[in-house]
Amino acid sequence: MDVNTYDLGFPIWLRINHFINLFCIFFLMRSGLQILADHPKLYWNDHCRPGSEWIKFGKKKMPTNRLFTSMDEAEDVSPVFAIPGGHHNLGAGRNWHFLIIPLWVLNGLAYVGLLFATGQWRRLIPTSWSIVPEAWQSILTFASLQVPPASSFHPYDPLQQLVYAAVVFLLGPFMIATGLAQSPALIARYPWYVRLFGGRQSARSLHFIGLTLLVGYVLTHLLMVILVHFPHDVEHMFTMFGPPAFSAPAAFIVASAALLFVILSHVAATVYTRRHQRGFQRGATRIVEPLIRLLFGSLRSHQDYDPRDVSLEHHVNGYPPENGDYGRLAANAFRDWRLIVGGLVEHPLELSLEDLRRMPKHSHTAMHNCIQGWTGIATWGGVKVQDLLNMCRPTREARWIVFHAFVQEEYAPEHYYEAFRLDEMHDPQTILAYEMNGQPLPSQHGAPCRLRLETKVGYKMVKYLRRIELVASLGQVGFGYGGYREDHQFYEKVASI
């Protein structure tokens, strides 16, 4: 088909795609900033040793003379830049991110499909190497504060075409690929995938660099629309049907109305999320959770890091309990500690540390992925949760398994707990760990015993275990959202990314 590219025009679907993209991209950037603010440090190594970050944001200084946890490192972020803004609103930020991603990806796929189905691809994809010297000429023209002639913008200036092609066909997929590498479930099942990027933290850093490129692109794009041949381009873009028919003022009004709609959507979404965190959590997780279960729910961990990869310093989250019960047990090397397994089981259990040690031991070296963004590698040793379930025999009514911790001061007078569907316990690398790197579990990592479930982010892996309970419904657990973080910080409960 001999297509005169000048006549390609801007079909209505393309304008709709462009508008949806504009709508999505700002939500993704703002929710991404909220996620980053929870651990505003970026690394090129998966050990995340304090001080080894290549860039950090925020003013907080961490103490050097005592234990601190990654929760202490979270920074406040303004709601102008992030959604919903504030301190540690990670749950809502993540829910916005995961809510918008499917829309953005579907819109992108529809856009690329229609580009090729309609011949519009000629607008973006260069077909001759001559575009390189032509784009260089454009750079020189812009650098000398001149504007290339209007005739070179039909359909696009060579530099414009190259940048658009790079954003659509390179930067967009790159953001998806590096975003997927943040999923503990995906990289536990396919550890090779994250190695493509040089590790989980390199993928996170690259995702951030992609974000800065995207922000730079959006700002430059908007600036050029205003500086170059204004209002011709706006007029052309907002001529909804047939040849250009809008007057400049009318096109300007439509363009302003579209931008205003996006801005007002952000203001409304931010205010609603801050005022009604629970309502937003309920609504968002109706879409987000089934999607995460569909994409990552059936993945089983196949991690087998070399023990030589173990992190010398492993970050922590959650301080050890300081209350009397725990203190007395710790003083006695947990000889009197008992793990209670009860609820909907045929054979309730009460197991000592020695009882656990007598059971078949399973060890694996795996990467811990904190929801805040940091990672660490350690060898964990303990008993498979499945072996425990085989001993206690859940009844037919049992659907959920809940892990309860000792009371920690930061959650007092309540205690930490997290719930899982029973089928999530089948993973062979789901264990109750009583050893870390060949030694008894250290206090800050959850002594005497903690859960390891390598396809989830870290907050699900309850430390300082005291009791395991099998229940029929989540309504019987805390406020009914799936765990302490879900109940108090509005996280979603699948936690596979």
Add this chain to the structure above:
Amino acid sequence: MATWFFHEETLGPDDRGTMTIVRYYFDDIAGEALTRSFHFHTPEARTEFIDNERIAFADLRTDVKTRLIEYMARRKRSESDLRLAS
């Protein structure tokens, strides 16, 4: 240790029998108090989480500030006793 639970107060009940529970924690790294608020619906004995807030030490109500100072002093004493005992 960065965050300590040091005070709880109960407000209400209102006309519908709902009480508000506010728990105060102190984050000594940020130098701020963290509050967690709940509704307690008396008729169904059901607790509902409302929100987390952060309050700068200087902005704390005077009586809460006093409680925090007393709590910190008690804590310092018990830590010092522990050191002496060991």
